[in-house]
Amino acid sequence: GETTLANRSAREIVYTATQEESTAKILQVFTIKNNLVYVITFGAEPSKYSDYLEATQEMINSFEIT
Numbered sequence: 001g002e003t004t005l006a007n008r009s010a011r012e013i014v015y016t017a018t019q020e021e022s023t024a025k026i027l028q029v030f031t032i033k034n035n036l037v038y039v040i041t042f043g044a045e046p047s048k049y050s051d052y053l054e055a056t057q058e059m060i061n062s063f064e065i066t
Contacts, residue, residue, distance in 0.1 A: 005031040005038065006065040016046065025049040027056065033065050 003012040010031035017024050026043040040063060042056045 003029060005029050005040070005060065006033075006063050008033060008065070017043075027053075029060055031065075038063075038065060 001012050003010050008031045010029055012027065012029045014025065014027050017026055023046060024043040025046040026041065028039060028041050030037060030039040032038070040060055042052070042060075044052050
């Protein structure tokens with residue numbers, strides 16, 4: 001979906017990844033500035049994902065590109 005990152009238009013995706021017997025729910029937010037891609041990735045066990053999401057969103061909202 002659409003979101004913002006560092007006061008810029010950005011994209012956000014959420015997906016589940018599995019490797020061997022481990023599963024993670026992953027959030028990625030990304031934007032482009034001056035031909036550089038900025039990506040923030042957060043991942044957690046699916047059962048704990050929502051426990052950390054609010055703090056993660058606060059960190060993402062504070063991100064700046066200088």
